[in-house]
Amino acid sequence: MSTPVIELSGVSRRYExxxxxxxxxxxTVHPGESVAILGPSGSGKSTMLNLIAGLDRPSTGTVTVDGVRVDTLGEAGSARFRRAKIGMVFQFFNLLDDLTVADNVVLPAEMAGMARGAARRRxxxxxxxxxIERHAKAYPGRLSGGERQRVAVARALMNRPALLLADEPTGALDSASGADVKALFNELHADGQTIVTVTHDLTLARSCxxxxxxxxxxxxxxxxxxxVAG
Structure with missing residues (x-):
């Protein structure tokens, strides 16, 4: 059996x-799995995603991602680890509206120290x-929701992450754009990308x-x- 990409062991998180x-x-999540985490609001699924990403710390237990105990990293170490190992896709895209599509996608690589030419080629x-190559020089505000989510996925994949985390990736999209993102996630999974998706969208879970x-x-x-239903 391959080494897990994610291993949570006895993890609890309490607030006050x-x-x-x-x-x-x-x-435990192994390489190449596509996992959907489902649950009602307040069930703990977003807390789990934040712990995996190193954005939060468990009260008890351990969180290991790609062989690294992320629960022991400091703030700067967590940020470096996310840049190198984790791609994140959010419900509302989190793109920078004053940067072009290409500049949004390049940003994680530049922050990680990749040479500018190599980053632009990637x-x-x-x-x-x-x-979406035709939109490279456009600004995100001029794109459809589905196109903006594709830009967000490109940005998330920029540093070839071991893990792609998605938080309600179809939540802000109409049905046509949502179907487009579902097809994209199927393509990524078929290429071997490990994906964990927090979602209320049962069709996303069933199809991806x-x-x-x-x-x-x-x-x-x-x-x-x-x-996968496809």
Whole structure:
């Protein structure tokens, strides 16, 4: 069995005196898996995503991503680790409106110290592969929601991350754009990308995930492996 990309062991997260946002959760994700995390609002799924990304720390337990204990990293170390190992896609894209599409995509590589020429070539290749190369010089505000999400995915893939984390990637899209993003995620998974998606979108989970993890009240209540519906 391959070394896990994600390994949560006995992870709990509590905030002050309230109930646990996560309660003794253990989860292992292997390379090439596409995992959908489902649950109602307040179930703990976003907390889990933040812990995996090193944006938060567990109260107890350990969080290991690509062989690194991210729960032990400081703020600067976490930021460096995310740049190198994790791509993140958000519901509302989080693109910089005053930068062109190409500049948005190049930004993570420049922050990681990649040579400018190499970064530009990498960005051009990603935009071409994702079918949005014609928009390289445009600004995000001029694109459709589906196109902006493709730009966000290109940016997330810029540094060849071991893991792609997506937080409600179809939540702000109409049905046509959502279908476009689902097809894109299927393509990424077919290419071997490890993906963890937090979503309320059952059709996204059914069409893109090889595994569905359900969370309620901070605990995993179901963990099923399935074939991608396509």
């Amino acid at each position: 005196d309230g109930p646990a946002a996560l309660d003794e959760v253990s989860l 960005a051009a290749g990603l935009l071409d592969a994702l079918g 995930a090889t595994r569905t993890v359900k969370i309620a009240d901070g605990r995993i209540t179901a963990d099923h492996r399935t074939a």
